[in-house]
Amino acid sequence: MVSGPNFETIAEARMLHILGSDSVGMSTVPEVTVAKHCGLRVLGLSLITNKVSLDYSREEKVNHEEVLQISKMRAEMLQNVLVTFIARSHQVDTINNSNCINSNAM
């Protein structure tokens, strides 16, 4: 994680890569920290929107417009992932609750 608001420099990206990072973001970790502080259970999902450059000779730079564009392109797919996840967790809860009722009845 980098705190932003700027994207990581190539040196920072290289350091993160050497430390074993597969991806980098700005907001997930602070959001999870606040959510846990408030006693919430958290499921983190990250959409990877762009490549991070590790190479000084690479011309392309990360930009916020690209992040927004890819996010818009993937919004429906993410919505489907979430709807499926919520529906399946509800099924698991229902099965777990019915097991509790059955075992209580014995």
Ligand SMILES: O=P(O)(O)O[C@H]1O[C@H](CO)[C@@H](O)[C@H]1O
């Ligand atoms: O940490 P993530 O969700 O990648 O968010 C960061 O990425 C975007 C930068 O384009 C900004 O919205 C910033 O908050």
Ligand SMILES: Nc1nc2[nH]cnc2c(=O)[nH]1
């Ligand atoms: N730190 C960081 N956050 C991002 N959020 C979206 N793309 C990026 C990125 O390349 N770096």
